Amino acid sequence: MASQEIExxxxxxxxxxxxxxxxxRRAVLHLLKKREGALxxxxxxxxxxxRRLATCSVCGNIDTSDPCSVCADPRRDQRSLCVVEEVADLWALERSRLFPGRYHVLGGRLSALDGVRPEDLGIARLVQRVEAGGIDEVVLAMNATLEGQTTAHYIAERIEQFPVRLTQLAHGLPVGGELDYLDEGTLAQAMRARRPVA
Amino acid sequence: MASQEIExxxxxxxxxxxxxxxxxRRAVLHLLKKREGALxxxxxxxxxxxRRLATCSVCGNIDTSDPCSVCADPRRDQRSLCVVEEVADLWALERSRLFPGRYHVLGGRLSALDGVRPEDLGIARLVQRVEAGGIDEVVLAMNATLEGQTTAHYIAERIEQFPVRLTQLAHGLPVGGELDYLDEGTLAQAMRARRPVA
Known part of the structure; x- marks a missing residue:
C-alpha cells in the first residue's frame, strides 16, 4: 500500500x-506527519x-570520538579501571554516576556453549593495560550470571600477579540479573559495596 | 556520559x-553495534x-510521490471514494485489502472542544471531487467516536445533493470480541443493527 521507501x-x-x-508503523506515521519536528x-x-561513530581504541566503548568521551575526560580517575562485558553495561554504570574511573569493555563473556574463548574477548588488551602500570584498582563488573562470574574468575587469575587491588561488584545483584536491565539504585548500591576478590 | 551526538x-x-x-537507549546501542546491519x-x-516526502494533492495521503501510490494506481476503482479522518486510517484500511477504490483524507475531525471547524478539514476539496462527477459511492469511514460520527453527519449533509450512494462502515462486535468485555455502546449498536441469520 505505502511506497517502497516508506515500507x-x-x-x-x-x-x-x-x-x-x-x-x-505508528512511528513512521509520526515521522511523516511531523517532518520538521521529528523526521x-x-x-x-x-x-x-x-559520520563520527568509532570504537574507542583504549577501552572498547562505542562513541563518536576515539578515544571515547570517558577515556578523554581528564577528570576521570586514571588509577581505577572497571571491566565490563558489553558497552551497554558501561552505559548502565555511567548512569549510576558512582564510578569515577575508566572502563575496559570485553565485548562479551566466556561461554563454552557459544564457543567464546579468552582470545575472543578483549582480555589480552586488559592485561596489557594493567601491566603498563598506573592502575591501583580493577573492578570486575561482570553480570551476575554463571558465564559472567566465570569470566570474572578467569580475569582475576590473569591479573592477580600484578600489584593492583581486584574488586568486584557487591552481590546485591539479583541472581541471573543483567546490568543493563537493573535500576540505577541497585547498581549504585552494588558499586558502593564493591569488595576485594577473595 | 555518552557524546552529544549519541545523546x-x-x-x-x-x-x-x-x-x-x-x-x-537500547535502540541506539543496537544501532551503534550494528552499523552496517541496522544504522x-x-x-x-x-x-x-x-527526500521524496509529499502530501498527495488529490487525496491528502502522505507518500513519497504526488499523486500518491493509491491515487496513481490505474487498477484502483475510480468510482468509489472512501473518506477517512487521518492518514493512519487510510493505512489501516489498506492493510485490510478490502477497499478497491480511492481515498479522501480529511486531516482530522470536527470538534467543538478543539475548535476544529469544517473549513479546517479537507471537506471543500471532497465536495469538489464529488461534484466533478465520475464517483458512484462515497464510504464515510470515520471513527466510531462522537466527533467522528458528527463529522460523518456533516459530510453526509454536504454530499447528499449529488447523485452518489453514501455508505458508512458497519458498527457492531469486533472480530473476536466477547460480549462480556464490550462496552455498552458497542453492544447497543450491535443489537440495534442486528440482521437476519443467513
Whole structure:
C-alpha cells in the first residue's frame, strides 16, 4: 500500500529492539506527519552519529570520538579501571554516576556453549593495560550470571600477579540479573559495596 | 556520559510513539553495534523518505510521490471514494485489502472542544471531487467516536445533493470480541443493527 521507501523505513524501524511491525508503523506515521519536528531531527542525529561513530581504541566503548568521551575526560580517575562485558553495561554504570574511573569493555563473556574463548574477548588488551602500570584498582563488573562470574574468575587469575587491588561488584545483584536491565539504585548500591576478590 | 551526538539520537528516538528513554537507549546501542546491519539501512531509508516526502494533492495521503501510490494506481476503482479522518486510517484500511477504490483524507475531525471547524478539514476539496462527477459511492469511514460520527453527519449533509450512494462502515462486535468485555455502546449498536441469520 505505502511506497517502497516508506515500507523500507518501516522495516528498518521494526528491526530495532522494543519495536515491532505495528509500533514501527505508528512511528513512521509520526515521522511523516511531523517532518520538521521529528523526521528532520532524527535524520540529522543519525547522520551525525554515523559520520563520527568509532570504537574507542583504549577501552572498547562505542562513541563518536576515539578515544571515547570517558577515556578523554581528564577528570576521570586514571588509577581505577572497571571491566565490563558489553558497552551497554558501561552505559548502565555511567548512569549510576558512582564510578569515577575508566572502563575496559570485553565485548562479551566466556561461554563454552557459544564457543567464546579468552582470545575472543578483549582480555589480552586488559592485561596489557594493567601491566603498563598506573592502575591501583580493577573492578570486575561482570553480570551476575554463571558465564559472567566465570569470566570474572578467569580475569582475576590473569591479573592477580600484578600489584593492583581486584574488586568486584557487591552481590546485591539479583541472581541471573543483567546490568543493563537493573535500576540505577541497585547498581549504585552494588558499586558502593564493591569488595576485594577473595 | 555518552557524546552529544549519541545523546541527541537517543532523544530523537525517545520522542517516537511507543519508545521511551529506556527503550530508545537500547535502540541506539543496537544501532551503534550494528552499523552496517541496522544504522546504515535506517539512515538511508530515512534519507529516501525525507527526500521524496509529499502530501498527495488529490487525496491528502502522505507518500513519497504526488499523486500518491493509491491515487496513481490505474487498477484502483475510480468510482468509489472512501473518506477517512487521518492518514493512519487510510493505512489501516489498506492493510485490510478490502477497499478497491480511492481515498479522501480529511486531516482530522470536527470538534467543538478543539475548535476544529469544517473549513479546517479537507471537506471543500471532497465536495469538489464529488461534484466533478465520475464517483458512484462515497464510504464515510470515520471513527466510531462522537466527533467522528458528527463529522460523518456533516459530510453526509454536504454530499447528499449529488447523485452518489453514501455508505458508512458497519458498527457492531469486533472480530473476536466477547460480549462480556464490550462496552455498552458497542453492544447497543450491535443489537440495534442486528440482521437476519443467513
Amino acid at each position: 523500507a523505513l518501516t522495516q528498518a524501524l521494526a528491526r530495532l529492539p522494543g519495536l515491532g511491525p505495528r509500533s514501527a 528532520a531531527p532524527l535524520l540529522s542525529a543519525l547522520e551525525a552519529v554515523d | 541527541a539520537l537517543t532523544q530523537a528516538l525517545a520522542r517516537l510513539p511507543g519508545l521511551g528513554p529506556r527503550s530508545a 546504515a539501512p535506517l539512515l538511508s531509508a530515512l534519507e529516501a523518505v525525507d
